[in-house]
Amino acid sequence: MTAPAGVGVSLGDFSVDDLETSRREFRQQLFDAGFLVPTGVDGLYLRDERFEQIARAIDAVVSRSCAGEVGRTYHFPLVMARSVLEATDYVRSFPQLAGIVNSFDGGDREHRRLLGAIDKDGDWPQLMAPTDLGLCSAACHPLYPPQQGRLPARGRVVEVYGQVFRHEPSVDPARMQVFRQHEVVYLGDADGARHHRDRWVERGLEIHHRLRLDIEAEIANDPFFGRTGEVLAAGQRAEVLKVELVCPICSFDEPTAITSANCHLDHFGAAFGIETSDGDVAHSACVGFGIERIALALLHTHGLEPSRWPAAVRDSLAW
C-alpha cells in the first residue's frame, strides 16, 4: 500500500501517515532503549544482548514445541547456492525481494579500474561480477536440494533455524531486510502436508496465546511480482495455501504477520526430485516463526523492560 507524500489513505480510523509515524516512533524507542542500533540503512540493525536473549527464548519455545516429532535439526547460513533461487522459482516470483552476491573476479588491470571508480564517483559495484551464491529467500529453501530421492513411508519432519534476506527497506522495525525464521518442515504426501499445516496453525496460536500476544489467523498471499503475480496471489488465497498469524505491533488496523504456515503442494517436490515412499512427487508444508517479529511483538505488547513482563509470559519463555 502506497500513498502520495502527505496524503493519508484511510484504514478505518487510521491513516497511512499515522501508521508511518507509529512505526518510526516504535523504532526510535527501540533505538533509545538500545535493543536495536541503527546502521544508516532502513531494515538493517545491530542487536544488543537483551534483544538476543528474547530471540533465544523464543527459539527455545519453538524447539520445545516440536521436540517430540522432528527427525533432524539444521542451522542454515544466510547465503545459499544461487541455483536454489532459480529452482524454487523465487527469482521469477519475487525478483524485487531476492538478493544475489557479486564479487570481484578481475586481475591487476581490473583492480586499477576498480580503485579508480572508488576514487572518482563511487560507482564501483558495477565492476563486481555475479558469483554462484545468493541470499536465502526462505528458511526452508536450502533444505530441499539434499532431500532429493525417496522419503521414508511416514514422510519426514525437519526443524530449521534459518536466516532470510528480503530487499525491502522500511522504517517499520518489524520489516527487517535480514531476519531469522525458525521453521518446522514436513515432506511427504498431500494429506500429511495439509495436516502438518493445519496442526501448526493451531499450535502456533496456542504458543502465541501463552506469550499473551493478541494473535489471529488469517488467509494470506505472498507478494508475487507484477501483473502475473496478481493472478498467482489470487490463486494462493483461493486455495487457502498460506495462513498467517497476525498480531498488532504498530497498529490494530494493520496487524503484522509474525508466524506463517504454508502448504507448498508439490512445488518443491517437483523442483528438487523428492518422492514419497510410493514414488509420487512429494508434497511439503512448513510453519515459520518470525523470531525478530515475535520479539518485537513482545516488546510492543508487554513493554521495553522484559524483567517486568507478566509472570505468565516469563514462565512461557522459561525465564
Added chain:
Amino acid sequence: MTAPAGVGVSLGDFSVDDLETSRREFRQQLFDAGFLVPTGVDGLYLRDERFEQIARAIDAVVSRSCAGEVGRTYHFPLVMARSVLEATDYVRSFPQLAGIVNSFDGGDREHRRLLGAIDKDGDWPQLMAPTDLGLCSAACHPLYPPQQGRLPARGRVVEVYGQVFRHEPSVDPARMQVFRQHEVVYLGDADGARHHRDRWVERGLEIHHRLRLDIEAEIANDPFFGRTGEVLAAGQRAEVLKVELVCPICSFDEPTAITSANCHLDHFGAAFGIETSDGDVAHSACVGFGIERIALALLHTHGLEPSRWPAAVRDSLAW
C-alpha cells in the same frame, strides 16, 4: 598457494596434493557423520544441531573470558551497509573476498526480460542491480560507524557476535565462505590498543590450551590483493600488527589460523571519526575467535564423538 594440476609443491615432508586429499577426507568425514551437509558449493554448508552445540559452547567460553571487562555485547547480521566496505578500505584491499548484494529494481518490462533470461540461458544475474548492501567483511566492521564521536577516558571494550563472508570457495572445511567471528574490540589510545592485543594473544593461547588444542602464536598478514598488496602485507608483518593463533587441522605442516588478534592503528578511528577523550584520532584493536574453525579443530583433534572428548575439554566447554 596454487600448484598446476597433479603437481605437488613440497611443504617439508608434505605436498599440496597430500594437503588437498587430507582436507577432502576430513570434509567427507564431517559429511558422513552429519555435522555438515553439502550444498553443492565449496565452503558453504548446512550445519546440524550437534555442530551448533559445539559452536554455542565455544561462544560461551569466549563470553565468560571477557565478561568482566566488556561494556556492551552486540550481535550483527551478515549483511551491512555497503558504504562500510568502502570506508574500511576492504573493497580496495580484498576485492576478491568482498561481497555486495544485487537485487532487481525494474518494472514489468524488465521483469519479462528477466524471465526470458532465466528460460534461455540462465544468465539473469547480470539483470540484477547493486543495492546499498554488502556482506560483512570482518565481525567488527559494522561496529565502527555508530562509535563516531568521542570515547570515554578509559576507552571502550565491546563484545561482538559477528558473521563474516569471504568469497573463497575451497574444499578445506576450515575455509568456509560464511562463518562466525566472536570478537572483543578495544577503542581508545595507541597504548591501550597494543595492550589489548597482546593481552588477548596470551588469553587466547590459554583458552585453546584448556581445550587441549595444539596451538601456537604466529606473526601474520592479511591476503591483500595484487602487487600493491604485497607491499601492504610486508608492512603489516614488519610492524607486527597481526598475530594468528594456529592449530593443525588437516596438516601439521600448514596449520590453520583459528583465532587472530590485530592492531588496526588509527585506521578505523580516522575512517569513522572516532576520537579519544583527548581529541586524538582513536586507535583500535580486536581479537577474533573463529567459531567454526575452533569447532573443526576440536572435532579433528578429539574425534567425531564429542561425548567421548577428554574430560578436561568437556569441563572447559562447561559440558
